[in-house]
Amino acid sequence: MSTDDTRDAIMVATYEALCEEGYSDLTAQSIADRTDRSKSALFYHYDSREALVADFIEYLIEGFDARVERTREQPPLERLAAFVDWFLADPDDDELAFHTAFLELRAQAPYNDVYREKLRESDDILRTVVEDILRDGIDAGVFRAHDPESVSALLLASFDGARIRQFTLGRDEYLETVRAETVDRVLADVLAADVEFPDEASFEFPRDDRLVDDDGTTDTADSDGTTNAADDDETTDAESDTENTASNAEGDPTE
Amino acid sequence: MSTDDTRDAIMVATYEALCEEGYSDLTAQSIADRTDRSKSALFYHYDSREALVADFIEYLIEGFDARVERTREQPPLERLAAFVDWFLADPDDDELAFHTAFLELRAQAPYNDVYREKLRESDDILRTVVEDILRDGIDAGVFRAHDPESVSALLLASFDGARIRQFTLGRDEYLETVRAETVDRVLADVLAADVEFPDEASFEFPRDDRLVDDDGTTDTADSDGTTNAADDDETTDAESDTENTASNAEGDPTE
Structure with a gap:
């Protein structure tokens, strides 16, 4: 098994352990138990639980970057609507479990410089995504002139x-x-005079296929880093997932 | 020592232990160590750590109610400005410590029905405070007609x-x-046409005198439940504190 495969297996196991046990009870053993590796093999790859968790945040960031990339060709207003729908979707039980574990992790950031640094990176990316949408919308004439940085900060804080x-x-x-x-x-x-915000986005913000299957459930056997999303819906082509099942089981994607 | 004094002593000790050790590391022993009582005496008053922490949230709610009461005679716009300043004040180290511990505690609410129930009570009160301000402002003509419940939810979520x-x-x-x-x-x-939001509130939202001294520091010796705020400033009379020192060391007041 390649290094990439090993990392994927550990990251998926970390995701599952967080969902099932929360952050406070997360142990190297509980992660190792979800892979075919031993706890000591885990420490061959990571010096500490902290290093592993920091790489897990990095893994979420990488996944989020890839998911955002898949939405770039959509019009800015639709991208904003999809982002809002995704962020404010009513979580199912799996998503709730991950949100909860991730909030525990975030609450450690004031005590932990490594987590804080990673979460700042994630904050940068999340803000940039919204800023890019707003800037593209100004260029396209669907948004009025405004300061995308400030509006992005307000939207993220509110959501x-x-x-x-x-x-x-x-x-x-x-x-x-x-x-x-x-x-x-x-x-x-923020919207231009004749523009209305869509009641519903025309596409769904992509899920993290590495962590969540098409039916919204987690399944390590399939989580080998390949994309298993159905791309057979005509309206969205290969750009995004279209299933109506919950899509953001990874919750706070990058935080 | 009366039952009230005992509760005050335990609550102040809990506050201090949370600030110094965080929520995850909070133990009955660490609370008892900050009082002149034994750990077993603590369990005479509280069946469990959970019951103690739940009563601590209740204690914060009671304090918050009393503090809000002291602002009732102020004009609605000034009350809103004071509330915004208080909620969004840049925290000092003590406040940061408490915010951090309290976020850890909040992150347990999805796992813990007792905490969740108390935090809901606190949410009700916080929302009602903002709704009352907005409603009074509509009655006084400084705010336009709007739905105070929705605006209150948006303000609290953003802040x-x-x-x-x-x-x-x-x-x-x-x-x-x-x-x-x-x-x-x-x-x-939300503001009426000719009304501007003040750059700075004309009074400071009152601190929780039971937990924080005039100088913004914590001191159990003085925290006997009596008010030790200076009330000698003419502009605010007995309605509120006027010190410029940090006032919300109790942070998330009721949550």
Whole structure:
């Protein structure tokens, strides 16, 4: 098995262990148990649990980059709508498990410089994605002139706060209300005069195929790094997944 | 010592232990060590660590209620400005320590029904505070007609997300940017035509005197449940504290 395959196997096992056990209870043993490797083999690849978790965040970032790449040819307004839908989708049980574990991990960042550095990298990428969409929309004339950096920061803070309040409190209305108010009060301000924000995006923000199967479930046997998404839907071609099943089981993609 | 004094002593010790050790490492022993009581005496009052932590959230809620009460006579626009300043204040080290510990605790809510129930209670109160301000502002004619419940949910989600991103990533710009964008894009929409949002609030949202001294430091010896805030400033009378020192060391007040 190649080094890439080994990393994939460890990363998928880490994802599963996080979903099933949370971050606090995550051990090298629980990760090793989900691979055909021993705990000591794990430490051949990673010096510490911290190094492994940091590489896991890096792995999510790489996956997120690849997923964003698949949406680049779509029009900016549709990309923004797909991003909003993806971020504020009501999580299923698997997604909730990962959101929860990832929030535990994020809560360690103030104590942990390695995590903090990786999460900053992830924040940079997430902000850049939204900024690029906003900038492309200004160029295309669908958005008015505005400061994409500031609006991107506001959108991410609102969506992140809504999602954290939703799943820690079990209050779905945060997702719906914040989406509606953001469209009415923030995006209405940003959209050009004759442009309306779509009620529903025309495509689904791609899932991380390395971690989640077509049916939204996790399955290590298939998670070998290859893409197994069905690309047979005419409206989206090879650009994106089209299944109606939950797509963001990886949750906070890069954070 | 009365039951109230005992509870105060345990609650202040819990606050200090959380700030110094975080939530994950919080033990009954570390709390007992900060009081003149034994660990077994602690369990005379609380059946479990969970019951103690749940009562700690309740204690924060009670304190928050009392603090809000002290601001009721202020004009709605000033109350909103004070609330925004308080929520989005750049945290000092003590505040950061508490925010961090409290986020760890919040991250347990999806696993823990007792915490979740208490955090919901806290969410209700926080939302009601903002809704009351917005409703009073509509009645007073300083805000346009709008749905206070939805706007309150958006403001809390944005502010919460901004603060979490700020302190987990160490990126202060989230606080400043989200404040400015909220004023320009959300509140501009809500304020009546001739009303401007104040650059700075005319009073400071009161601190929790039970947990934090006038100088912003924690001191159990003085934390006997009595108010030790200086009330000698003419402009605010007995309604609120006026010190310029950091006021929200209790951080997420009720969550």
